[in-house]
Amino acid sequence: MTSTLISSILSSYISPTENLGRVRIPSTSYFGSSSNVRAGKRHRFKIVAKSLDLPLLPFSMSEVLVPTESKTLHLYEARYLALLDESMKRKKNMFVHFILDPISISEKATEASFAARYGCLVLIENIERLDIGALVSIRGAGRVKISRFLGADPYLSGEVRPIQDRLSYESSNEITTRISQLKESIKNLNSLEIKLKAPEDSPLQTRLFNSLNWAEDEPPVECDESFFPSLQERLSFVAFQPVSGSTQSEVSRLQQEKLKAMDMKDTVERLELSMGLIKENISSIAAKLAIQSLDIR
Structure with a gap:
């Protein structure tokens, strides 16, 4: 063409x-x-x-x-x-x-x-x-x-x-440690999210936790193996999901972080970016819960 x-x-x-x-x-x-x-x-x-x-x-x-x-x-x-x-x-x-x-x-x-x-x-x-x-x-x-x-x-x-991340045997231990920390932080954030006020029909499993479960599952048989990233790489993308009650500025910030994540070729680097985003979301949700508790009283 x-x-x-x-x-x-x-x-x-x-x-x-x-x-x-x-x-x-x-x-x-x-x-x-x-x-x-x-x-x-x-x-x-x-x-x-x-x-x-x-x-x-x-x-x-x-x-x-x-x-x-x-x-x-x-x-x-x-x-x-x-x-x-x-x-x-x-x-x-x-x-x-x-x-x-x-x-x-x-x-x-x-x-x-x-x-x-x-x-x-x-x-x-x-x-x-x-x-x-x-x-x-x-x-x-x-x-x-x-x-x-x-x-x-x-x-x-x-x-x-x-397109897949570069593999480095030297960083395998660091990746394992960071993934454990990330998964624990995601579970904590999920617990906070479901405590926020939400419609009665809202699911208890958030988009973030759903993506975590999907990433840890076996690759679907339809997917060509060379096109399906490693478990570590899949997990490094999980954090880049919208969370409950996100403001427009938070959604815009997430968009920029997603672009960075897609450009990265190093799993450890993306896991570091993921942890930073999760920590910010935990602080934001915790603050909203504090305000919510004051409204209830």
Whole structure:
């Protein structure tokens, strides 16, 4: 595909939120009631591939998805429903969530320029068919790089390659220690979150704790092993989830931390960033609980 054709095609995707419709907060359980795709633990077999050809779904810079994170999309446009059908029937319930980033260009330029950033392989976990479109629950599995675009009719598709952290035997003990600390802190934060005032039907398991459970589970059999990060790398992404009662400034801060986490290539470095975020969230939730207790009195 020529660069001119690619730019022309991508320009039609520049408002992904408008195109995709509303994005809903997902259920904290990935065992849904409609047409659940994922079916628990199964025997693993080794699949290794250097690249995959997959459908691509573009989003704005404010909607980056990290591994272990879940969200629910309302898909209703014909091209996105076609992408969904392709992913279900021929792509092992997978597609790629990526950020379509407009690049600043000079006033003399005759065509728009875009960069495909922060690719994340996603697994479709649940689909609820609606009168108009479908609600699709997805889960980030691992980072990918889009090597090249392959097509755009009726939806974008491309060749993607896995991105994983550098491995270092010298840091294995440090990683083990940091992960233990992180998991304990996440459990503490989860306990604080469920104490906050919330609707009666709110689940006791938060999005953060749900992502932790998913990260510790066995990789799903559909996922190519070379595209699925190590347990340590998966756990290093768990902290980058919104917490109860987040303010707009806290949501914006989380967004910046997610971008940093996606750029990092060192698990220890990301675990350090994760711990800092968890500690801030614990302090914030504790303060809100203190205010809540004063209101009750």
